[in-house]
Structure formats: structure tokens, C-alpha cells
Amino acid sequence: MILSLPLRWCADGERLPGRLLLVAAAALALFLVLPLLALLIGSVRDDEGAFSLLRFAEFAATPGMATAAWNTLWVAALVTALTVPLAFLYAYAIQRACLPLRGLWRLIGLSALLGPSLVGAIAFIQWFGTQGVLKAWLGGASVYGPVGIVMATVYAAFPHALMILVVALATADGRLYEAADALGASRWRRFRTVTLPAAKYGLISAALVVFAYSVSEFGIPKVIGGNFPVLAVEVYVQVVGQHNFGRGAIVALLLLLPVLFAFAIDTWVQRRQQASLTARAVPYQPRPDRRRDLPLLLYCLLLATAMLGVLGMAMYTSLVRFWPYNLELTLDHYIYGLAEAGVLAAWQNSLKIAALTALIGTPLVFFTAWLLERTPARPAALATAVRAMAALPMGVPGLVLGIGYILFFNSPDNPLNGLYHTLTIMVVATVVHFYTPCHLTAVTALKSLDREFEAVSASLKVSRFVTLWRVTLPVCLPAVLEIARYLFINAMTTVSALVFLYSSETLPAAVAILNLDEAGELGPAAAMATLIVLTSALISLVYSLLTHLLLRRHQAWRNFQR
């Protein structure tokens, strides 16, 4: 029996990790690689199933496709050019200046993660739309179109860039700053010669993530884009609207390429980074400096206000009867728009999906990473294959994954056909979609443990599975909890893969927003978005309390760590 773990050391324990890794590899192949292959194959087949490039020719001849591709690219470029500097300065203020309430600025900066990307789109419609109070600010331009798309995407992508840049700026070598000060370098020169080069890899990474995000995001252009064509919406229209899977596959493929390319570059760049911070680096401690801190504080205040304005507007919309004509506060959108209309079930679906994703995904990701990092799982080629598959989801936009799932699981020849439209497949798709960041978190935590734990256990004749349970897991607990939280919140807010996989019984909340908006029900849409934000916020709060209590109560040893 493969899965009965040997608790006392035994010879069989030597081969077991290899077998378990094989299981993990098979699972990733089945739920990630095969669907993507189905997409590739689907794109080079005609309706009879013979090989042909007909679909590509057909696609190229379709009017408007070239425009959509071009629009996708320049919007993504513009979003990247706006988001990265904004996020960099914000991260700089958090990490390198002496601001009061640093934790609060950080929290607000990341707040957009709590809701689906549509929150921004809904809020910007309310602020700048036909009836918007700030309509005049746009100087005659309409928010429905590229302007709105760019604004909402910048809002949604901002926290993703911020997370990367905060980390990049956190690990600075204080000695370099002391050296620069000792040499009397000017503020600007110091920034240019010390700060920027050190954050270079973080900046590149952030730019690529934002670019990929913008290219593959389709909820935002769908809601606020008006008639402005972009590729992501094209996929949605082809597949969901017209059931033209073949055409959808072509467009999805077109989306996959730039994103995969971006992440390939990122992987390559990150690999070169290794040596930049030595073990002897001294953490940089900023000292108070009025001339730097005050402008940065104002900047944070401005951006935080804007972000709260966006989030707040979405929530406010859910509470007023009819913006902007009747501002009477009411719960009608929740009661009649959601509960009575039977849409509240979507929120429950999402809760189920999110809980299952966290419960199933966390052990799966962590255990696989453990097999890779802490066991001599042979053969080596298998480990390499699993590593590659674990890194792949980062470069696959959700909607590409979703279409791959349709083509693969909806095919009548597939014995797993029964999974299609079920909650199970939606959970699986979500785990796969968010696999890479979780995997990286687990790997980082596992790598930070002493290399020799397993060797010591073997010498003491203790099974590596016992050591996993008694040592590895407790030490990595913060990372494990972080993975669970990440999976939960993302499962709660994601639209892209699930929009192709749900049935009327399994409609998730974030997709329900899209449908409500399509039906012109902005109030209930905002109410649903608010529900999601509140749920995510609550889970984050519970997570903080839980880690705090758990680490305090059962992990006394951490208090002595230096």
C-alpha cells in the first residue's frame, strides 16, 4: 500500500517519497498540463478533428482582432508604466521612511486584494460614470473605455506590485547606505546608486507581474470597457457567449504567449539575483528625516484616500437606493437583490470553494514542496518535472486555464467528464491557478530549515515522516497558514478560471457580480462585492488572531529565536 506512511524507520521509507512524488506529478500533469495541451491541440484542429491551421487563418481574417490585440498590448503597457512607479514610491515610503502607522498604510495599500477586480470597475463607474460626481475630472473623456480600464486595472494590480516591491526594499544592506553617507553622497545620488540598483530585480518582477495581470484580466474591460475591444473579453464572448471553443482557444493561446514569455523572463532574471544580498548584510534602519518623510507621508495619505475611496464607493453603492438620485441608506440590494433573487447562494458557493481550496490545496502544496526539497525523491528527472509544473501556473492566465479545462474535461472521450461543472473541478482549477506563489512560499520556508534534519533523523533511525510531523511542519507553520489564507482569499475573489466552469448550482460570488452587472443590477453587484470584501477581511483577521495565538501558545520556542 503506497500511502501507509512508515513511522518507524524502514527500508521502504527510502522509496516512498519517489512514489508519492510520482502521484503529485500525475496530478499536476492531469490538471495542468493536459488541459493546456488540449488547448494547443484544439487550436490546430478543424471541426472534423484533422490537423489544420484553418482556425489561425480564420482568426487573422476576423475583423477587429488585430485592433483587440493592439489594444490589449498598449493598455497593458500603460497600466505597467503607471502602476510600478506608484507602487514603488508607496513601498519606498513604507520601508525606507519613518512614517507613523506604517502597518496601516501597508494594509490599505494591499486592500484591493480583498475583493474581486470588479470592485474597482464598479467604483470608477460610480465616481466618473455618466452620473458620477467627479465626472468633470475626466475633462470630457468617457470612463467607459480605455480610461476606465486603465484606472481600474491600476487599482487592481497595485497591491500585486506593492507586495513584490515591499519585499525588494525590505532586504537592503544598511552598510551600503552608511558607506554612501560617509562619502557624502547627495540624496538623489544615493537613491540612484544604492536604492534603485538593489531594487532592480524587484522592479522588473513587479513590471512583469502587472503586465501579465493586465493582459489576462477580463472582468474589468467587461464591466467598464464599453465597446473597447480587448483580447480577454474576446475569449469570453467567443466561449461563453457563442460557444465557439475553437476560436476561444486561439485567442487564449494568443494571451498565453506574452504572459508565459513575461514569466520566463522573470524566472531568468530572478535566477541571476541570488548573490546580491550576502549573509553579512546589515538590515537598513531608516532615521527620521523631515524633508523626506513629510512628502512621502502626504503621498501615502493621498493614495490611501484614493484606494479607500474606491473600496468605500463600492460599499456605499451597495447601501444606497439609487445612485446618485436617491441616497437613502437601505439593505434592499442585499435583501431583494441578492437573498430574494436567490443569488446569495453564490456567496455560499464561494465560501465552500474557498474553504475547500484552502483545506485541500494547502496540504497538497506543502507536501509536494516537502517531497521536492527535503527528500531524495528519485529519479531526479521526476523532481525537475514537478518543479517545472509547479512554476507553470504563474504564467498561465486564469481564463486560459479555464478554457483548457473546458476543452479537456468537457470532451465526451474523457473518463473524467463527470467532473465538469462540479464544485470539485472548480476547487481543483483554483488550486492549480494559484499554485505557484503557494509553492514558492512553501519552498522558501522549507529551504530555510537546516539541511541536515533528515540526515540526523536517519542516523537516529527515525522515519522522515515523523520528522516532518514533529519538526518540519511546526517550524513551517507560519508559512502553511499563510498559504491557506492566500488560497482562501484568492478563491473567494477570482473570476477568470471559474467563469468557464460553473453551472447554475455552483455559481461563485465573483462571477455573480459579472452577471449582475451584465443585467444592469449595479446595486446588487456592489452588494455582492462588499460581501466578498467583508468575508476576505474577516478571514484575514481570523488568520492574524490564529497565528498570534497559535504561535504564542504552542510555539514558545519562537520567542527565543534571534
Add this chain to the structure above:
Amino acid sequence: MAEALFDQVGSEEVIPAPAARRLAGGFTVDRELPMAHLEITQLSKRYGAFVALDGIELAVDEGEFLVLLGPSGCGKTTLLRAIAGLDRQDEGRIVHAGRDISRLPPGQRDYGIVFQSYALFPNLSVADNVAYGLQHGRSDRRLIRQRVEEMLELVGLPGTQAKYPAQLSGGQQQRIALARALATAPDLLLLDEPLSALDAIERVRLRGEIRALQTRLGVTTIMVTHDQEEALAMADRIVVMQRGRIQQIGAPRDIYRQPGNDFVADFIGRGNLLVAERVGPHHARSGDLLLRTGAELPAASTARFYVRPEDIRLHDTLDQGENTFYGHVLKCEFLGPYSLVTLRAPTADGRPLVAQFSSNYLCGREIRPGALLRLGIPAEHLQALPEAA
């Protein structure tokens, strides 16, 4: 008798019987095998095209303290890990206590290991760390507790059971790692640079303690180090390695006094290489120096001598005894208990010599650059090196 011993260590259930016997100091009981306790034959290991171990032959006696010494990357750790079964060799046999363990996984071998990083489990208390290898199935808690207490006593840290590793100093952590490795009374103790993460003073203290402990328990021990002083101070025998090969095996004194080749001579301690021309069975000439040697010279026309700095003596300026000569002081480094003096002497290749004079020998006299000293090398310290390889 045996039963009394078991009672004394209180470990009947926790520790395999032969190990318990040895632990109590009774390792002379049944030893008729002519074979060495650990015997390694023709051990080789490659990483791709790189040869990490090349035909290692090594025999370790029971109760011996063996030190693997060599420069970084010479394969010491690789050899130790092959013995532990952590990195499998490509070829060769390892026989431990009459059992061929070459293909056995680590858990079926019988050893305890201590790493440079200690690898203590940070989330477990000292007691749980030490007991980690003892807690199998339904073993008696009272016995385990007793055993832990005993081990902590042994390494000089009684009463630390409830602490966590992070609350201990580096030296204390290393002692706990040692206690953990010894708790199961393994037949073989493997130490990979156990002292290199400690500061100099702690290192010297702990090396004395480890050696005393090893002598007391009589456990066969193999230690890896690249610190020659540590090797000289601790080992029964030293194995000098370079590029995956054993260069010389011998007692510390022999390795130091009679290095088997240039590499060993160079690696252990400081030294001066003197190239001379053989002019008789006991005489050789190097530049203006005519040297008499204690041992007879081999027949080859050139002889090479390795002279330790402390073997160069200081004479009265007018002393004309054998093997004496004048040297110009180029540089003098005062290092507390001794001074290192770099000299120019009339040797064949004119390479400067380094001499070491102990401070009490100099009696406070100061040696200045430019001074002319009368020096000598006693004939018995002139031993010819084997031909350069």
C-alpha cells in the same frame, strides 16, 4: 556483571545490548576479529566528470579517534557522508563491525552524527532533542528521561532539559547535538567540522572535552576538519586528503615530523623547502651551505629537505659548529609566545627561510630587520623528502 551495568545505565529497553555494554566501558569483551572495526576498500565517488573520492582505502580500529584532514573541497565530507549512507558511493565497499554496509540505507547502519550546523530541532526542547532517537513506539518514558539526564550530565549541561536550542550558546548547542548523537549509544560517531562554527576559545575548550568524552566512552570516532591544529590536538591518527585521495595516514607526530610528500609537508604546519645536492651519504650542499644529515641520504643526486621553522636554531655570532650559517633578517613578526622571522640565507635557490623563535628562548631580545644572525639546523632535523610526485 553485565546486569549491573545495565542497571547502571538504566537503558535495557532503549539501547541495543552490545552498545550498552560498550557504553559502560566494557568494549574488550568479544573481540577476536582480526579485521579492522571499520574497513573501507576502493571507495570512489564521482559528481558527473568530477572525481570527489578516488580509491579510498582506510581501516579504523575500534575505539580509535580518526581525523580526516584536508583543504576545502578535498572530499572529506563526501567520505564521511558515504560512511553514513547519506551520499552513496559509486564503487567500493564499507564493512562495519564485520557487516557489509556498502548498500545499506542510513537507518540500517549504526552511527551517530554531528554536523557543523548542529542541526538541532529548534521547536523541540533540549530533552526532546536528546531523546529524539529514543522515542520509538512504547519505550518507557522513565527510562528515556533517565537516559536524557545521563547524557546531559555527560556533556556537562545537566538541568537544561526544558530549554530550547535558541536559548543556548553555540558551544552549548554543539554539546547537545553530541548528546543527541550519543544517546542511542551508536557504535560509530561521525563528526563533520563540529567546531568550526565556534569562536577560538570555545573551540579549544570543546575539542578537549570531545576528546575526553570519546576516550571515556571508547566509541570509534571519525571527525572531519580542515584545521590542522585541531587535528594534531585530537587525533589518534590523521588521514590527510587532497583531491579525493588519501595522501598519508599516521599518528599526528609522524605526520608532522615525517610528511610523506610535499603536499602533506606544506599542509601541516609551516616549513622551508631546501633543495640540495648530494655530496656524500650524510652530506648535501645547497648554495654555500654544507649540511650534514642525521639519516643516510638516498642515492639520488639531489635531495630535498623540509625544515620546520622551530627547527632552525639561533647560535652565537661566532659559533662555527656544523650546519651553521649567517642569515639576514628580512622581517620579524612578534606573535606573543613566539616570533616568526623571515631570513635570507645562502641557500641554492636563495628562497627566504622562515624561522620560529619562542619568546622565552629569545629572553626579551629584539630581532630587527637588517640584523645578521648566526643560525643552525641540527642534523637530526634534516630528513630527506621522497621524490616530488
